Amino acid sequence: MALGGWLPAGSRARYGAVGALAALQLAVLALAAPLVLPVRSTASMVRAGTWKDTFYKDELGWPELADQTGRAWRGLPAADRSDGVVLAANYGEASALERYGPARGVPLVVSGHLSWQYWRPKRLDQRFALVVGYDSGFLGEICRSWRPLAHIDNRWHIANEEQGRTIEACRLKRPLGELWRPYIARDVL
Secondary structure, eight states: OHHHHHSOTTOHHHHHHHHHHHHHHHHHHHHHHHHHSOOSOHHHHHHHTGGGGSTTGGGTTHHHHHHHHHHHHHTSOHHHHHTEEEEESSHHHHHHHHHHSGGGTOOOEEEOBGGGGGSSOSOOOOSEEEEESOOHHHHHHHEEEEEEEEEOOOTTOOOOSSTTOEEEEEEESSOHHHHIIIIIOBOOO
């Protein structure tokens, strides 16, 4: 529009310049769209190897993560499920479970990672957590006892941030709300 203002109204140069800029913008969008928008199927990105260059590479395997978490949750004793919560290590895992989990029987999902730490119930009095994506060193800080139930995998076996991490049953040392600020809530990417 600014370029059009510099050229005489109704001139061929004005229409040509605006047309050329519009064509350039469309070409840039066509090249960049597959990197930032899901315009290609996941399978085609994996085959072409372009999944590595996208902003949503860590979304690969979200349905599988929700499947594995749902199976682990359903396999827990009823007493653990009644006093339990799913605690995700990062906002990506929490988002995957929020998006795909309800259809797979995944209950309330919480995470202390970045802004997810603020999207939690007021009361966190759970004494049991199904923890997703945490390493065992951290679990020693918050869990009285824990045991692995599954290793996170995706159908393409792509090494993204979640691949190979664990889903574990954790008996918390204290109610989750008491552990939240000192151990779980964090602003580090």
